[in-house]
Amino acid sequence: MSLEVTATSATPRALKTNVAINVLGAIIPLFVALVTVPIYVHHIGDARYGVLSIVWVLLGYFGFLDLGLSRAAANALAKLRDAPQSVRARVLVTALALNIALGIVGSLCLFILGGYFLLHVVALPESLKPEIVQAFPWVVGLFPLALVSGVGIGALESRERFLLANVLQVAGTSLGQIVPVTLAVAVSPSLAVLVPAAVMTRALTLAAILITVYHDEGPLSILIFDSKQARRLLSYGGWITVSSLISPILVSLDQFVIGSVLGVVAVTHYSVPMSLVLRSQVFAGALSRTLFPRMSNSGPEDARRLASRALMSLAYGYGAICAPAIVVTPAFFRYWIGADFSLVAAPVAEILFFGAWINGLAFIPYGLLQGQGRPSVTGKLHLAEVLPFVGILWSFTSAFGISGAAAAWSLRCAVDACCLFWASGLERRTLIIALAPPLLLLASSASLAWMIGTSLSEALSTGAVVGAVAVVMALREAPDLKRVALAGSSSILRVVRTRFNGGCRWPRRK
Numbered sequence: 001m002s003l004e005v006t007a008t009s010a011t012p013r014a015l016k017t018n019v020a021i022n023v024l025g026a027i028i029p030l031f032v033a034l035v036t037v038p039i040y041v042h043h044i045g046d047a048r049y050g051v052l053s054i055v056w057v058l059l060g061y062f063g064f065l066d067l068g069l070s071r072a073a074a075n076a077l078a079k080l081r082d083a084p085q086s087v088r089a090r091v092l093v094t095a096l097a098l099n100i101a102l103g104i105v106g107s108l109c110l111f112i113l114g115g116y117f118l119l120h121v122v123a124l125p126e127s128l129k130p131e132i133v134q135a136f137p138w139v140v141g142l143f144p145l146a147l148v149s150g151v152g153i154g155a156l157e158s159r160e161r162f163l164l165a166n167v168l169q170v171a172g173t174s175l176g177q178i179v180p181v182t183l184a185v186a187v188s189p190s191l192a193v194l195v196p197a198a199v200m201t202r203a204l205t206l207a208a209i210l211i212t213v214y215h216d217e218g219p220l221s222i223l224i225f226d227s228k229q230a231r232r233l234l235s236y237g238g239w240i241t242v243s244s245l246i247s248p249i250l251v252s253l254d255q256f257v258i259g260s261v262l263g264v265v266a267v268t269h270y271s272v273p274m275s276l277v278l279r280s281q282v283f284a285g286a287l288s289r290t291l292f293p294r295m296s297n298s299g300p301e302d303a304r305r306l307a308s309r310a311l312m313s314l315a316y317g318y319g320a321i322c323a324p325a326i327v328v329t330p331a332f333f334r335y336w337i338g339a340d341f342s343l344v345a346a347p348v349a350e351i352l353f354f355g356a357w358i359n360g361l362a363f364i365p366y367g368l369l370q371g372q373g374r375p376s377v378t379g380k381l382h383l384a385e386v387l388p389f390v391g392i393l394w395s396f397t398s399a400f401g402i403s404g405a406a407a408a409w410s411l412r413c414a415v416d417a418c419c420l421f422w423a424s425g426l427e428r429r430t431l432i433i434a435l436a437p438p439l440l441l442l443a444s445s446a447s448l449a450w451m452i453g454t455s456l457s458e459a460l461s462t463g464a465v466v467g468a469v470a471v472v473m474a475l476r477e478a479p480d481l482k483r484v485a486l487a488g489s490s491s492i493l494r495v496v497r498t499r500f501n502g503g504c505r506w507p508r509r510k
Contacts, residue, residue: 015290016480018162022286025166029173030279036177043181044189047125051132051191055139066147067102068240068375069095072233074154075371078296081159085217086224092213093220094229095151103144111140128191135195142199145206152209155217160293164212172205240370242379246386250412251278254393254405261397269341270402273333273349277356280321284360287314288367295371300425307368308430309480311361316478318360319438320470322353324463326445327452329353331459342454348406350446355410357442361435362417365424377423385416437477441470 041049073095080088115136119129149172156165179201180194187193214220255274259267291310295303329349333342369377389412396404421431445466452458474481 015294018160018290019283019286021162021166022289023283025162025170026282026286028170029177032174032177036181039181040184043184044194047128048131048189048191048194051128052194055195066099066150066237066241066244067234068237068244069099069102069233070147070150070154071240071370071375072237073151074158074293075236075296075373076229076233077155077158078293078371081293081297089217089220090224090226091229091233092151092155092217093222093224094226095154095233096148097222097225098230098233099147099151100144103147106147107140107143110143111136114139131191134192138196138199142202145199145202149202149206149209152206152213155213156209157289158293158296159216160290161216162290168205168209168212171208172202175201175205236373236375239375239379243375243382246379246382250382250385250389253390254397254409257390257393257397258402258405261394262401266402269344270348270405272337272341273329273345273352274406277349277352280318280325280353281356281360281363283321284314284318284363288363291364292367292371295368298371300372303368303372304425307364307424308426311364311426311430312434313474313478313480314364315361315434315438316470316474317481318357319441320467320474322357323438323441323445323470324467326350326353326442327449327463327466328459330449330452330454331456334454335456339454344402346449346454348402350449351403351406351410354442354446355406355413357438358410358417358435359413362413362420365417365420365426368424368426369420374423378420381416381419381423385412433477437473438470441466441473 040052044052073091076091076095077088080091119132153165153169156162156168176198180197183193183197255267255271258270287310291306294306298306326349330342330346333346333349337345366378369375389408392411393405393408396408398404400407448462448466449459452462
């Protein structure tokens, strides 16, 4: 199964294009946040921004009440991509109805538990409590919108309409940041103004998503709700929910343990490199998101073949990011934050890059298993990891500090990836070819980083050499990356040649 599928009216857009779209869809909101967050903090103050942060965390936590239906709907609809409209409509209406009902239940839970937590557990200035009382009902109303929009985006992605899905998501996220901060500057910094503005922008985004989905999938009617389909969706989504509940614990537990064993200062030295390292996984996430509909719609052999090729591309491509980053990290932290911070945090980042690289590769078998209707495997695996990870994390942190915590996290990622590779049925030979050379390059980069230290000129020059070696390896060993690179280079040369020839023509005499 080729990765180079040309888009026509009957076939989906090429995978390389969809990956690029999903990468941009993940990066653009980060740039919007970089611009708006300082304005927020300056105009509404630390206390109000802290309340907003807690509110978004609460919304994210209660998001488990989705019960995995967004992913389940995307999987089911991808399998039915060529099915009659009535069959797809039955699945979509069932998923939407379930999420509306779950959204109402979640809103009640959020209103009772979240309101109590904000007003009676979190230490708030008394002056902010009236604002929270006015704003919190809007937050409660936002919850069902988030669940319903997840199903709508899943329907778009099942047809691989990633461009439209990302445009709608990026527009909603960006407007949800820009409109409230504009009102904070122009009208009032009160939460009673900012939160309703954010909710209204999300409501408009949901309306756009539902209109688009209805145009693609309609006509739709609540009368075609299918109880058998509901049971199938909930069965699939239940194991997705297990992973959704456990994964955040596995990702953030290390910081709680560090805070308990070493103190809050150590958390800062650990959380900053962890945040940066996790952001490098945007490419792995984009590739996994792109492949999920096709792996859902393909037979087992075709899906594994597609996953193997994607794994080769990701192993070398992501390695070409992680290896130079390891070399440059000590100098980067020195000039970004300070020499003392770099001395402590840089070794942590170097260890975490190993874990992030192997964890990024695990996105492929993770998506393969779920796409092929085996979400129970990923859910059971995450459940089995919790207690051993707690024990190893606590002992490593106590013995080796935050570097030990980073090693424990990376070890868990490696074990998790090995289990997913084995369960997904990917060939061992493919795994060895995909993993061994980039892993050796990452180890060599760590040795170089230790020898170079924080010298900026040496770090940049060595990082450039390591990056060049990684690119050469990627072009040699990953055929799909080579094709994408050649196609991109040809397109750029064509544009440059056209512009150059057009700009050098002498004007004709009249």
